[in-house]
Amino acid sequence: MYLKQQTVLKERLRAILREQYEIELPALVVEQPPENKFGEFALPLAFELAKKLRKAPRKIAEEIVARLAAEPLAGFASFEVAGAGYINARLQRAEAAQALAKEMKLAPEELAAKPLHALVEHTSINPNKAAHVGHLRNAILGDTFVRLLKAAGNRVDVQNYIDNTGVQVADIVVGLIHLEKMRLADVGALMERLTVEGERIDYYCWDLYARVSQWYEADEAKKAERKQMRLDTLHAIEHGGNETAEIADKIATAVLRRHLETMLRLGIEYDFLPRESEILHLHFWNLAFEQMKAKGVLYFETEGKNKGCWVMQRPGTERAEAEQDGPDEDAKVIVRSNGTVTYVGKDIAYHLWKFGLLGKDFGYRKFFEYPSHSCWISAEEGEADHPHFGDAQAIYNVIDSRQADPQANVVGALMGMGYTEQAARYTHFSYEMVALTPRCAMELGYAVPEEDQGRAYIEVSGRKGFGVKADDLIDKLVAATKSEVDSRHPELEDAERAEIAQKIAVGALRYFMLKYTRNSVIAFDFKDALSFEGETGPYLQYAVVRTRSIFRKAETTAEQALTELAGVEIDGMLDGEENEAIWAVWLRAGKTSLLLEQCIQTAEPAYLAKHAFQLAQEFSNFYRKHHILTEENAAKKTLLLATAAVTQRELVRSLQWLGIDAPEVM
RNA sequence: GGGCGAGUAGCUCAAUUGGAUAGAGCACCAGCCUUCUAAGCUGGGGGUUGCAGGUUCGAUCCCUGCCUCGCCUACCA
Numbered sequence: 001m002y003l004k005q006q007t008v009l010k011e012r013l014r015a016i017l018r019e020q021y022e023i024e025l026p027a028l029v030v031e032q033p034p035e036n037k038f039g040e041f042a043l044p045l046a047f048e049l050a051k052k053l054r055k056a057p058r059k060i061a062e063e064i065v066a067r068l069a070a071e072p073l074a075g076f077a078s079f080e081v082a083g084a085g086y087i088n089a090r091l092q093r094a095e096a097a098q099a100l101a102k103e104m105k106l107a108p109e110e111l112a113a114k115p116l117h118a119l120v121e122h123t124s125i126n127p128n129k130a131a132h133v134g135h136l137r138n139a140i141l142g143d144t145f146v147r148l149l150k151a152a153g154n155r156v157d158v159q160n161y162i163d164n165t166g167v168q169v170a171d172i173v174v175g176l177i178h179l180e181k182m183r184l185a186d187v188g189a190l191m192e193r194l195t196v197e198g199e200r201i202d203y204y205c206w207d208l209y210a211r212v213s214q215w216y217e218a219d220e221a222k223k224a225e226r227k228q229m230r231l232d233t234l235h236a237i238e239h240g241g242n243e244t245a246e247i248a249d250k251i252a253t254a255v256l257r258r259h260l261e262t263m264l265r266l267g268i269e270y271d272f273l274p275r276e277s278e279i280l281h282l283h284f285w286n287l288a289f290e291q292m293k294a295k296g297v298l299y300f301e302t303e304g305k306n307k308g309c310w311v312m313q314r315p316g317t318e319r320a321e322a323e324q325d326g327p328d329e330d331a332k333v334i335v336r337s338n339g340t341v342t343y344v345g346k347d348i349a350y351h352l353w354k355f356g357l358l359g360k361d362f363g364y365r366k367f368f369e370y371p372s373h374s375c376w377i378s379a380e381e382g383e384a385d386h387p388h389f390g391d392a393q394a395i396y397n398v399i400d401s402r403q404a405d406p407q408a409n410v411v412g413a414l415m416g417m418g419y420t421e422q423a424a425r426y427t428h429f430s431y432e433m434v435a436l437t438p439r440c441a442m443e444l445g446y447a448v449p450e451e452d453q454g455r456a457y458i459e460v461s462g463r464k465g466f467g468v469k470a471d472d473l474i475d476k477l478v479a480a481t482k483s484e485v486d487s488r489h490p491e492l493e494d495a496e497r498a499e500i501a502q503k504i505a506v507g508a509l510r511y512f513m514l515k516y517t518r519n520s521v522i523a524f525d526f527k528d529a530l531s532f533e534g535e536t537g538p539y540l541q542y543a544v545v546r547t548r549s550i551f552r553k554a555e556t557t558a559e560q561a562l563t564e565l566a567g568v569e570i571d572g573m574l575d576g577e578e579n580e581a582i583w584a585v586w587l588r589a590g591k592t593s594l595l596l597e598q599c600i601q602t603a604e605p606a607y608l609a610k611h612a613f614q615l616a617q618e619f620s621n622f623y624r625k626h627h628i629l630t631e632e633n634a635a636k637k638t639l640l641l642a643t644a645a646v647t648q649r650e651l652v653r654s655l656q657w658l659g660i661d662a663p664e665v666m
Numbered sequence: 667g668g669g670c671g672a673g674u675a676g677c678u679c680a681a682u683u684g685g686a687u688a689g690a691g692c693a694c695c696a697g698c699c700u701u702c703u704a705a706g707c708u709g710g711g712g713g714u715u716g717c718a719g720g721u722u723c724g725a726u727c728c729c730u731g732c733c734u735c736g737c738c739u740a741c742c743a
Contacts, residue, residue, distance in 0.1 A: 029682095029684090029685090030682095031682065031685070031686095032682060033686075034685095034686060034687080034689095035686090035687095038686080042685085042686080044684090044685055044686095044724095047685080047723060047724075050723070051722095051723090056723095057723070082686080083685095083686055084686090084723070084724085085723085086685085086686070126743090163743070165743090166742095166743045167742065167743050168743075170743090231742095234742095234743080276743090305741085306741070308741085309741060311741095314739095330668090330739090333740085333741050335741090336741040337741060338741075340741085342740095342741075342742090342743085343742080343743050346743095400737095401670080401671070401737070401738090402737055402738060403738085404669090404670065404671090404737090404738070405669080405670085405738055405739070406738095430671095432671080432672090432736095432737090433736095433737090435736095455735090456678095456735085456736095457736090459736090459737095484705075488703090488705085504705085515679080515680095515691095516678090516679070516680095517679085517680080519671065519672080520672080520678095520679070521671095521672085521736080521737095522678095523678075525678090527692090528678070528691095528692080531691090531692080531705095532705050533691085533692085533705055533706090534690085534691045534692065534705095535679090535690065535691045535692090536691085536705085538705050539691095539705065539706085541705085542703080542705050542706075543706095545703070545705095546702075546703060546706085547702095549702065549703060550702050552702095553702060554702085594682095598682080602683085606680090607682085610680075610690090613690085613691095614690090617690090620706065620707065621707080621708095623702080623706085623707085624706080624707050624708085625707095627701070627702065628702060629701085629702045630701065630702080644702090665703080666703085666705075
């Protein structure tokens with residue numbers, strides 16, 4: 001509703017500017033006034049025009065308002081000049097509410113103008129240890145963005161990139177072979193033993209990874225030897241076709257499966273798992289290398305520290321003419337002097353594939369089953385019958401901000417190859433890490449040096465085994481919500497209480513990760529994460545539960561209540577100070593599609609989280625002031641019921657996009 | 667050294683990307699459950715937006731300089 005009216009207003013204004021002043025403004029700013037008493041839209045454009053027209057802003061505003069008032073504009077009640085030259089527009093409130101009540105689905109004009117085939121990559125955890133809170137932020141951000149893109153009408157493939165042949169996996173293999181003295185058969189036995197004992201393989205690896213990392217450094221005399229073991233192991237894994245690689249594959253696959261299970265607890269699913277092993281073995285790089293050489297993106301360095309390497313100019317390091325003598329020491333090495341390719345090189349090849357520019361595809365086989373679809377994994381030789389991924393028009397990589405540089409290198413390579421359209425639709429969906437507060441770290445039993453105790457946060461470290469595991473956090477949340485539900489609803493069956501607790505725990509966790517904007521570091525603390533009051537997921541769910549309770553008692557449904565509003569005369573019932581709380585709900589509810597658009601444009605889900613919270617707040621305020629079930633005026637009661645209904649509809653819709661499900665009772 | 671990000675209430679964060687009196691939550695204080703669920707609501711205190719300049723009708727936001735903090739900057743992956 002709101003977005004549509006905003007468009008109507010903008011079009012009218014553009015027409016007026018053309019006719020009256022012969023001016024075309026590239027961007028017409030429409031704001032939301034700080035308080036509803038100023039109206040629903042605020043336009044500061046008179047300030048901008050003042051200089052061009054050499055007139056006082058207030059005078060210009062008056063002229064425009066006169067033109068706006070000259071003929072009726074659909075949905076608007078009035079326009080006025082305010083302050084030094086603001087133009088405020090007021091909606092015809094009853095009309096707006098009636099229109100919003102009818103919007104059972106998102107209106108077509110509020111969906112993406114041009115639906116795209118988008119590809120979102122998120123999670124991408126090294127399959128060598130348990131997922132931790134930082135990975136949860138990644139997956140929750142990515143999954144939420146997927147839901148937003150889909151809601152706006154785009155086709156979306158969800159990918160989770162698996163670095164199954166990297167050093168981190170190699171470290172675990174070194175641990176199994178050299179510390180635990182295991183062979184392939186022993187690893188199989190270990191995994192069976194863990195299953196029997198109900199232990200998690202990813203937890204086992206968490207500890208082993210920390211042990212190996214320390215072992216590398218523990219003995220000064222053996223440091224070099226041990227680092228060489230690590231390198232040899234890595235190369236064996238990369239090469240494939242040997243026992244070491246088989247151990248790596250066995251363990252990485254098992255850990256990956258655990259990651260999928262952990263994420264599924266939060267409602268997060270994937271379509272495809274491309275693995276580095278296939279990027280290597282199917283020789284994606286060879287094709288990328290030929291293409292890059294042919295297009296002059298790579299050049300062979302003959303001097304300086306990078307002598308003998310194929311290098312690429314780093315984006316943003318273009319040198320002045322005068323300095324162009326000698327080698328570019330800032331250049332990024334893509335192929336080492338020993339002929340092996342770096343990570344960035346492989347990443348470029350992978351991204352050419354994502355856009356369908358490589359000229360080669362993965363093999364595919366089924367890996368994991370969800371109730372509604374299968375998740376596929378890359379394979380050298382896949383199944384004959386399979387879906388096809390890649391060929392995306394837009395890609396979003398949910399990767400933490402520390403990898404901004406390598407990401408920029410990939411974009412730089414695409415640009416250099418002339419793929420400017422693809423480069424423009426390449427989004428590094430960057431976010432800051434989740435760190436721990438010093439207090440939280442000490443609670444977990446980690447020794448925090450005195451000089452670090454005053455810091456706002458401490459970075460987690462997989463190598464030190466320092467962090468909060470995802471499943472531990474989810475378990476803790478579920479336990480806390482379960483005991484709360486148990487005490488509030490002793491009349492319910494235990495299974496039902498468990499289900500409610502599960503939904504609340506997920507709501508709390510997902511909202512916690514989404515309420516911060518992407519580039520703020522989350523200083524994690526159990527106290528905040530386990531809070532269910534104030535700006536939290538449960539607060540939003542509670543608002544929905546209250547509306548459900550109302551419709552149960554009124555023996556109707558939200559849909560019915562909204563339908564019935566059409567037959568009622570509500571003119572005047574949304575105006576005046578005594579009705580402000582009612583209108584505030586309708587206005588906020590009408591902004592959902594506007595927020596959807598903003599979130600996608602800025603790749604920032606936090607705005608929707610805030611919107612949902614504000615709607616819940618407006619509703620709570622309304623709920624206290626207006627008692628629905630005891631309202632005696634029939635028309636008024638219909639409006640109040642519809643107000644609860646529109647809250648429920650928009651809140652449930654927003655929460656669904658955030659991946660949060662509201663229970664029936666809580 | 668260079669690049670990126672951050673610095674806002676006691677704490678954790680917002681601020682519609684340059685707009686009206688800088689807002690929320692937590693914590694603290696005072697109230698509100700025989701009326702639709704108190705995981706709630708109302709009120710209160712709390713701010714020189716790191717510092718100093720500049721740009722303009724208007725700056726938390728843009729520019730310059732400085733201070734503090736974090737991250738990135740390998741022929742590691």
